[in-house]
Amino acid sequence: MTEDRLILLGRIVGLYGVQGWVRLESWTEPRMQIFSYQPWLLKTASAEREFRGSHGREQGKGIVAQLPGVADRDEAAAWIGAEIRVRRSVLPRPKQDEYYWVDLEGLAVVTVDGASLGTVSHLIATGANDVLFVVDGEKERLIPFVTGPFVKAVDFDARRIVVDWDPEF
Template sequence: MNQERRILLGRVLGAFGVRGELKFQSFTDPVATALKYQPWLLVHNGNERELPPVRGRETNKGLVVTFPDCADRDVAEALVGAEIWVARSRLPKPKPGEHYWVDLEGLAVSTVEGVELGKVSYLFNTGANDVMVVSGDRERLIPYVNEQFIVSVDFDVGRIVVDWDPDF
């Protein structure tokens, strides 16, 4: 896989059964969507390699995947903690008005009054809404709620404008 931006799809949680299947924690929604974004890059113990096509299925306990070169439980258990990455270009284009979180990371953030707050470090979900973590003179947690707090996102200039009190 070339050096283009990568997206963390998930990680191996453990062995599933005795035939080398793996319990996989998918960070996609829905979880089985991770299987569409191949080839996968396996990163484990400081090594990385591209995997041949991976098969998988959704169970009531999550996603179970089969790597072509993982034939028994011992090999599967040795992969616990491995991360699965994919090239950003493998993801479909977002719909108008939607963004992938990874595309927001690194954008400058300023208020509607023009006060610079910093750059987007990362986003996370609280269950109620998404939260944007902005690092600048200090760290700010800004709810990622369009129209209420997020005024505009401009990828061309690399800026997000927020309706936010800079002292908060």
């Protein structure tokens, strides 16, 4: 795991008021947890900046935030569309048998018999469980990330996930 890797937590989607506040879309759970992870590294096509001490509140069905040093609506407008990222090192350690998706991305996937299935490209959420998207050249596999029946081990030291999965499937 690379502790300096940047993790996407949300984005700025609009303006709120005239004093430089912005509307956020947060992908943390609960969504207000986004304010616990600082500093924010905001990047647009034309600018990049680190913000320390951003704070906010729930407003209607959304979240609004004050970016330190941004005092008016015009300054805030420059950040619409910016992705909110933080360094991986600011996130808390996951609990036993819990994983951040970003830590699983790039790991090799092998069967219990040692057959290589590829590497984890990304994960997707479904109603029932999360799913590993595993790519091996042209072949793509969707493997349920369910510990026990399918996922037998996650070994960060060896950079691999062991699964009980038919290589032909």
